[in-house]
Amino acid sequence: MARTNVNYEKLSTSYLFVDIARRKKAFEKDHPGVTILSLGIGDTTEPIPPSVIEGLTLGVRNLSNVATYKGYGDEQGDARLREAIARSYAQRGVSMDADEVFVSDGAKSDSANIQSIFAQESVVAVQDPAYPVYVDSNVIAGRTGAATGTTYDGIVYLPCNERNNFFPSLPAKKVDLIYLCSPNNPTGAVATKEQLSAFVRYARERRAVIIFDAAYSAFISDPALPRSIYEVDGAKECAIEINSFSKSSGFTGVRLAWSIVPKTLAAEDAAAGRLHAMWHRRQTTMFNGASRISQEGGLAALSERGIAENKAVTGYYMENARLIRECLVRKGLRVFGGVNAPYLWVKTPGAMGSWEFFDKMLSETHVVVTPGAGMGPSGEGYIRISAFGHRSAIEEAVRNIDAGLVL
Numbered sequence: 552m553a554r555t556n557v558n559y560e561k562l563s564t565s566y567l568f569v570d571i572a573r574r575k576k577a578f579e580k581d582h583p584g585v586t587i588l589s590l591g592i593g594d595t596t597e598p599i600p601p602s603v604i605e606g607l608t609l610g611v612r613n614l615s616n617v618a619t620y621k622g623y624g625d626e627q628g629d630a631r632l633r634e635a636i637a638r639s640y641a642q643r644g645v646s647m648d649a650d651e652v653f654v655s656d657g658a659k660s661d662s663a664n665i666q667s668i669f670a671q672e673s674v675v676a677v678q679d680p681a682y683p684v685y686v687d688s689n690v691i692a693g694r695t696g697a698a699t700g701t702t703y704d705g706i707v708y709l710p711c712n713e714r715n716n717f718f719p720s721l722p723a724k725k726v727d728l729i730y731l732c733s734p735n736n737p738t739g740a741v742a743t744k745e746q747l748s749a750f751v752r753y754a755r756e757r758r759a760v761i762i763f764d765a766a767y768s769a770f771i772s773d774p775a776l777p778r779s780i781y782e783v784d785g786a787k788e789c790a791i792e793i794n795s796f797s798k799s800s801g802f803t804g805v806r807l808a809w810s811i812v813p814k815t816l817a818a819e820d821a822a823a824g825r826l827h828a829m830w831h832r833r834q835t836t837m838f839n840g841a842s843r844i845s846q847e848g849g850l851a852a853l854s855e856r857g858i859a860e861n862k863a864v865t866g867y868y869m870e871n872a873r874l875i876r877e878c879l880v881r882k883g884l885r886v887f888g889g890v891n892a893p894y895l896w897v898k899t900p901g902a903m904g905s906w907e908f909f910d911k912m913l914s915e916t917h918v919v920v921t922p923g924a925g926m927g928p929s930g931e932g933y934i935r936i937s938a939f940g941h942r943s944a945i946e947e948a949v950r951n952i953d954a955g956l957v958l
């Protein structure tokens with residue numbers, strides 16, 4: 552008799568973006584003809600630049616000819632791409648072997664799967680608010696109790712708020728796995744080298760492991776801010792880094808990412824090399840490699856021309872962020888992020904709740920945002936605004952907010 556994984560029953564039933572879509576639909580039904588502008592979703596909108604399209608096209612063309620056709624590749628990724636990724640770190644002064652790079656089909660899947668190489672009884676700490684995958688994957692794996700309100704028993708939530716500039720203090724109790732994301736989704740905060748150093752020191756002293764999500768590193772323009780946790784000395788002994796072509800290269804629908812599992816990474820019962828070997832085993836057992844087409848595109852994205860062309864696209868989104876930020880500041884709202892990250896984190900006016908402000912924005916400005924409360928208890932009292940979008944839609948949203956938002 553087959554039985555189910557009962558951990559799925561612990562997952563809170565209402566999914567944030569389903570709730571948002573439901574409220575948006577209800578508003579559209581009551582206000583036919585109104586144009587709703589979505590600044591709620593973290594998805595790219597601008598086309599992939601020409602040099603990267605050439606790479607993707609080469610990937611397709613190679614499949615059309617018997618001389619260049621290839622089937623399965625290495626599960627860990629095309630050696631040329633792994634080397635190109637390793638070289639991109641070298642430019643920031645971080646050295647690694649190409650075989651410490653594991654190419655994958657997504658940072659979402661890697662950040663969900665990585666917990667599987669750690670002990671069942673690991674104590675998990677997450678930034679609060681956070682990208683939901685870190686917690687949900689550990690719920691499904693059985694590392695938590697039931698949901699109580701907006702949190703799960705057994706997870707250590709590290710609050711990020713105005714008092715700590717949206718970067719958490721070190722955990723007060725011993726934890727084993729720590730998920731950090733910088734530049735942060737949803738707060739748009741970027742960790743400084745000193746802030747990351749404190750976590751690296753903590754992890755090394757307690758033999759904990761940091762899982763560092765750097766999916767938005769391409770949006771950092773301040774040269775003083777670290778784009779990789781490995782810019783901090785000692786991080787290669789205690790941190791796994793996950794990154795993606797999704798936001799830097801418009802690959803959300805193409806699918807290509809990577810994880811770095813250093814050979815020097817160690818844990819309480821794992822000498823250097825063991826976790827690297829385990830992730831290698833996990834990927835070669837459960838994954839058959841990213842698409843050859845995507846990987847040709849990834850190689851082109853890491854070429855000099857690809858980097859320059861993609862920089863223009865991330866710059867376009869950051870100009871969106873500037874337009875939205877200035878508008879909200881004009882309105883007298885308190886705005887965080889949006890300078891080295893494509894997200895703005897906005898304090899709701901007065902003591903208004905996230906969902907209440909969501910409804911107010913929708914009815915007065917026809918702009919859909921993301922209620923912060925949906926991304927963790929510390930997100931209550933904030934909304935997230937995404938800078939991804941066509942300029943025309945951003946400009947229309949700004950006009951609507953200027954004219955319609957009553958504060």
Ligand SMILES: *Cc1c(COP(=O)(O)O)cnc(C)c1O
Pocket residue numbers: 593656657658659660682732736764766794795796797798803807808
């Ligand atoms: C968008 C995003 C990713 C990227 O995930 P992919 O599966 O590579 O598209 C990873 N982490 C965070 C926090 C994100 O917002």
